Amino acid sequence: MPSTNLKTGSITFEAMKPGGRLAPATPKSPTGITGFDAMTGGGVPRGRTTLVIGGPGSGKTIFGLQFLAEGVKSGEPGIFVAFEEAADRIIANAEGFGWDLDQIGPREVFFLDAQPTPDVVQFGDFDLGGMIATLDGKATAMGASRIVIDALDIVLALLPDAAAKRREVYRLHEWLLTRGLTAMITAKAGADDTATVTPGPFGFMQFMVDCAVTLNHTVVLGVSQRDLRILKFRGSSFDENESPFLIGSTGIEVAVARTPGREAAEVTNERVSSGVKRLDTMLGGGYYRGASVLITGFPGTAKTTLSGAFAEAACLRGEKTMFVSIDSDGPEVVRNLSSVGIRLDRFVENGLLQMVSARTITGSAETFLVRIKTMAQLHQARCLVIDPISTLSKPGNGQTAHNVAERLIDWSKAESITLLCTSMLDEMANQQEGGSPLQISTLADTWIHLNYLVQAGERNRGMSIIKSRGTAHSNQVRELILSDDGVNLADIYAAGGEVLMGTMRWEKESAERVAKEVDEVARKLKMVRLDAEEAELHVRVKSIQVELEAKQVERALLIRTTKTREAELSGGRSRLRELRGADATKRIPASR
Amino acid sequence: MTGDSVFSFRLYVAGDGQNSARAIANLNALCQARLAGRHQIEIVDVFGHPDRALADRIVMTPTLIRLEPGPTLRVIGTLGASNDVAAALGLASADG
Numbered sequence: 001m002p003s004t005n006l007k008t009g010s011i012t013f014e015a016m017k018p019g020g021r022l023a024p025a026t027p028k029s030p031t032g033i034t035g036f037d038a039m040t041g042g043g044v045p046r047g048r049t050t051l052v053i054g055g056p057g058s059g060k061t062i063f064g065l066q067f068l069a070e071g072v073k074s075g076e077p078g079i080f081v082a083f084e085e086a087a088d089r090i091i092a093n094a095e096g097f098g099w100d101l102d103q104i105g106p107r108e109v110f111f112l113d114a115q116p117t118p119d120v121v122q123f124g125d126f127d128l129g130g131m132i133a134t135l136d137g138k139a140t141a142m143g144a145s146r147i148v149i150d151a152l153d154i155v156l157a158l159l160p161d162a163a164a165k166r167r168e169v170y171r172l173h174e175w176l177l178t179r180g181l182t183a184m185i186t187a188k189a190g191a192d193d194t195a196t197v198t199p200g201p202f203g204f205m206q207f208m209v210d211c212a213v214t215l216n217h218t219v220v221l222g223v224s225q226r227d228l229r230i231l232k233f234r235g236s237s238f239d240e241n242e243s244p245f246l247i248g249s250t251g252i253e254v255a256v257a258r259t260p261g262r263e264a265a266e267v268t269n270e271r272v273s274s275g276v277k278r279l280d281t282m283l284g285g286g287y288y289r290g291a292s293v294l295i296t297g298f299p300g301t302a303k304t305t306l307s308g309a310f311a312e313a314a315c316l317r318g319e320k321t322m323f324v325s326i327d328s329d330g331p332e333v334v335r336n337l338s339s340v341g342i343r344l345d346r347f348v349e350n351g352l353l354q355m356v357s358a359r360t361i362t363g364s365a366e367t368f369l370v371r372i373k374t375m376a377q378l379h380q381a382r383c384l385v386i387d388p389i390s391t392l393s394k395p396g397n398g399q400t401a402h403n404v405a406e407r408l409i410d411w412s413k414a415e416s417i418t419l420l421c422t423s424m425l426d427e428m429a430n431q432q433e434g435g436s437p438l439q440i441s442t443l444a445d446t447w448i449h450l451n452y453l454v455q456a457g458e459r460n461r462g463m464s465i466i467k468s469r470g471t472a473h474s475n476q477v478r479e480l481i482l483s484d485d486g487v488n489l490a491d492i493y494a495a496g497g498e499v500l501m502g503t504m505r506w507e508k509e510s511a512e513r514v515a516k517e518v519d520e521v522a523r524k525l526k527m528v529r530l531d532a533e534e535a536e537l538h539v540r541v542k543s544i545q546v547e548l549e550a551k552q553v554e555r556a557l558l559i560r561t562t563k564t565r566e567a568e569l570s571g572g573r574s575r576l577r578e579l580r581g582a583d584a585t586k587r588i589p590a591s592r
Numbered sequence: 593m594t595g596d597s598v599f600s601f602r603l604y605v606a607g608d609g610q611n612s613a614r615a616i617a618n619l620n621a622l623c624q625a626r627l628a629g630r631h632q633i634e635i636v637d638v639f640g641h642p643d644r645a646l647a648d649r650i651v652m653t654p655t656l657i658r659l660e661p662g663p664t665l666r667v668i669g670t671l672g673a674s675n676d677v678a679a680a681l682g683l684a685s686a687d688g
Contacts, residue, residue, distance in 0.1 A: 114651040117666065121680045124614070124670030129606020130638045130650035137642025155651065158668075 026235035029146065029182045032070025033063065035254025039230060039239035045210045048234075049176050049183040053206075054215030059226065059247050060186035061090065062097070063215065064148035066251045067184055069099035071146040072108045076182075078146035079138060080111045081131070083154040087111035090150075097251045110138055114155070122158060128168045132175050139179060146182050153187045166204055173208055185209070210234040216242070225364050228254055244403070246366045249374075255366060255407060272317070272383070272418055275309025275342075278489040279448075282465060282474035287446055290416040291469075292409045296423045297450030301461055302480055302487070303422040306448070307385045308337040308344060309487050310420050314383040315347035322354045322381040324372060326391045330355025333387075341486040354379045358391075365392045365404040373411060381417060389421035409443050445469045450480065453501050460501035463489065479505065599623070599631040599683075600660035604645060606638050606653040611670050615654035618671040625674075626683040658682070 028042035037043050044050040044067070054060045061084075068078040082090055091111065114131060138144070149172070156165045176183045187205065206212045212231040217224070227242045245254040271286035280286040287293050293310075297303050307323070314321045323344075325333045333355065334344045347353035356375060358368070376384055389408075392401040405421075412419040421444070446468040452459045461480040465473045478489040479501045492501055500508050603619055605612035616635060623631045638645040638653055648657065658665040658681055671677045 112646075112651075113649060116651075116668075120666055120668055122668045123677050123680070124618075124672035125611055126652045126654060126669045127606060127609070127611055128652060129609070129611075130604055130645050130653035130655060133606060133638035133642045133653075134646045134650065136639075138646065158652070 026233075028236070029067075029076075030070055030074070031063075031067045032073070033066050033252045033254060035243065035245065036228070036252070039243060039254065040211075040233060041236060041238065044182060044184065045234065045236070046182050047177075047180045048210035049173055049185060049208075050211040050213065051205050051209040052184060052186040052213050052215065053189045054186070055217060056188060058215035058217040059245075059252060060188075060215060061085070061093070061150050062247060062252055063213075064150055064184050064186055065090070065094045065097070065099060068109055068146055068148055069094070069097075069251075071182075076145040077108045077142045078110075078148065079135060079142075079144050080109060081114050081135070081147070081149045082111060082151075083114050083116075083149070084151035086115065087113045097249070099251070108142075110142060110144070112138070116155065116158065125160065125164060126158075128155065128172055132172065136175070136179070139181065144181065147176070147184070149183065149185045151188065152185050153189075156187075169205055169208065189214075206231060215245075225366070244364075244366050246364075246370050248370050253370060255369075255403065268416075273310075273313040274306070275311075275313035276306070276487045276489060278478070279306075279463075282476075282478070282489070283446065283468055284471045284473060287418060287420075288470065289418055290413055291445040292412060292419040292421070292443065293446045293448065294421050294423060294444035295448045295450065298452065299424060301450035301452060302482060303424075303450060304333065304387050305337065305340055305342065305482060305487055306450070306480075307387050307420055307422055308333070308340075308342040311353060311383065311385050312337075312342050312344060312347070314418075315344070315352045318352070319382040320352055320354075320380050321347070321383040321385070322356060322376050322379050323385045323387070324356045324358050325387050326358040327388065329357045339484075340482045341484055354381070358386075365401045368392060369404045369408055369411075372408070376415075376417065383418045383420070384412060385420045385422075387422045388424045390424040406443060446471070455501065456504050458502045458504070462492070462501065597630070597661050599627055599658065599681075600634075601631065602634045602636060602648075602657045602659055604636050604638055604648065604650045604653055604655045604657075608637075611654055612637075614670040614672075615656070618674070618677070619656060622671065622674055622678060622681075622683065626678055656681075 027046040028040065028044065029046045030037050030043040052060050052063050064080065068080060071078045080087070080090065085093075112131075112134065135147070139147070152169075152172075156168065159165045159168060172185075185205070209232075211233045214229050214231060216227050216229070218227075219225070225244065226246065227244045229242045230238045230240065243254050245252055247253075268289050270289040271280075271283075272289050273280050273286045274283065287310075295303050295306055304325075304327075311321050311323050323330070323333065328336075330348075334348060337344055344353055344355075348355055354375070356372075358372075372384075372386070386408075389405060392404055408421075409419065444467075447466040448463060449466050450461060450463050453462050461482075462477045463480045464477045465475075467473075477492055479492050481488045481490055490505070492505060601619065601623075603615060605615060619633060623633065636644055638650060648655075652668050654668070654670060656667045656671065658667075661682075665681060667677065667680055
């Protein structure tokens with residue numbers, strides 16, 4: 001609205017303020033359904049009608065009940081119109097999910113039994129005026145703001161023609177809007193109606209309402225899969241994808257890929273031991289706390305053993321740990337691991353370690369995730385092992401398994417749980433490193449690959465770290481050795497472009513030892529010889545020196561005698577001359 | 593059938609719409625033709641008495657309840673085709 005400032009004559013537009021022109025976001029009423037409120041950004045449109053369409057057993061009634069139970073929590077009384085099931089049975093069902101609607105009392109949630117009696121006789125046209133009048137009175141009396149009309153299709157089926165159905169639906173919708181009730185109408189639909197928006201029996205309802213949700217329940221290769229899709233949501237953005245959901249112990253839980261808390265997840269530099277000393281060294285100190293570790297390998301490459309070593313190390317630190325074993329029973333795993341010196345029994349006894357045999361968890365990958373989450377939360381696990389996670393991708397779960405694995409990693413990160421998953425590589429043919437069936441290798445922080453090396457009639461286990469985020473890690477393949485006293489890593493021999501393991505490594509090692517000894521002896525021998533030569537030389541030096549001295553003495557003697565003689569000679573000559581007296585004594589002798 | 597028992601009906605209607613008027617007219621015509629004064633009709637407008645509608649669990653209107661003679665019977669709709677309606681309500685046919 002332009003407003004004129006009289007003093008200056010300028011015109012200001014209030015609406016120009018940032019965000020001023022934006023229509024207020026559609027107000028929403030939370031449904032209390034985990035994930036659904038996140039998908040819609042807050043719930044179903046407040047004061048409007050939401051249509052929930054689904055086949056038999058798809059969870060429509062539970063959807064509605066959860067919506068009402070949430071309303072009660074926030075002080076919004078509600079009405080439930082039961083066309084299909086008797087109210088007392090619905091109340092009993094709700095109690096199964098921990099929503100004590102019976103205890104809440106009729107002031108908060110009122111159930112209207114509206115099932116047509118089996119002996120009802122119908123002649124001619126009718127309308128839903130009776131219900132609307134009843135509900136209107138009741139809604140006023142209790143100040144209801146939420147209403148669920150469950151299985152409206154039951155009563156519509158009694159109406160003679162499409163025009164009458166349409167008329168009654170509009171009448172009901174009109175009333176709901178006038179009352180400003182946040183409504184949820186559920187209706188059954190065949191498989192064709194849910195997937196498409198074609199105007200089937202309830203097609204026009206989808207156009208009429210402000211929000212439409214379809215619930216699907218399918219069985220893929222014997223595994224039950226549920227998913228939910230929001231068809232429309234007037235005046236709001238929403239997550240348009242089919243999202244798997246689960247009916248768990250606390251109601252409907254819709255799987256949303258990213259948990260909002262993810263960003264807030266605590267990141268630490270703390271390392272936790274892998275349970276194998278040399279592996280810790282290779283990883284620069286161990287796994288990061290809260291990291292997700294993936295161990296891939298063929299059957300029998302000691303994936304479980306590495307997992308067990310990790311679990312034992314965690315328990316030794318006094319951390320609560322959960323070991324989910326899918327292939328074998330918990331006690332079996334404990335027994336098998338004790339043969340390689342990993343003793344988990346003591347931790348099972350003192351309650352630090354919880355062994356879960358997941359063979360008992362049947363159903364979809366979604367169910368699996370929720371059960372694991374619940375159990376881990378109950379146990380307050382700090383470390384979690386899932387062996388192997390690849391079971392999730394068994395037939396029937398192909399589509400959701402990756403998503404589930406992704407959310408498992410997300411969740412464990414958010415909870416700062418160190419997660420170790422093993423993954424089976426199914427086909428021996430698929431010898432390539434890299435193909436992990438769930439493609440979670442890209443999500444995992446640390447990826448350790450185990451494989452066999454067949455050489456000289458032996459199969460030996462090799463271990464390499466393919467990746468480890470945020471860690472300088474060794475790039476070398478090591479040999480994994482299982483013995484009575486635990487897991488060890490040995491250096492492998494890489495000679496002439498060939499990697500040696502097992503007995504060949506041992507042979508190579510012993511050959512090297514022998515060669516070393518021979519060398520040693522040869523060296524010693526040479527030393528002795530040199531010593532001898534040196535000694536000999538010393539002796540020779542000594543004798544030469546003595547000889548030299550003798551010569552020097554001889555020479556000195558010779559010089560002295562020569563001088564003496566000369567002196568004697570000259571002395572004798574002068575004396576002779578003197579004696580002769582023939583020449584002057586000063587005369588220089590002519591020659592010698 | 594019970595030749596001289598008194599019939600007691602309660603008819604729930606929603607407002608004064610077409611369905612209501614039709615149901616009232618049809619019921620009156622039926623009673624007049626077959627019961628000749630041995631009947632009581634109570635007409636209840638659900639909008640005026642939602643509590644009564646609730647007590648009788650009225651969802652669809654018009655709903656006719658035969659209170660007497662027992663057991664109670666319910667018929668939904670505007671009560672069009674008279675012979676069938678009469679049979680359902682246990683009324684003697686016009687001829688017999």
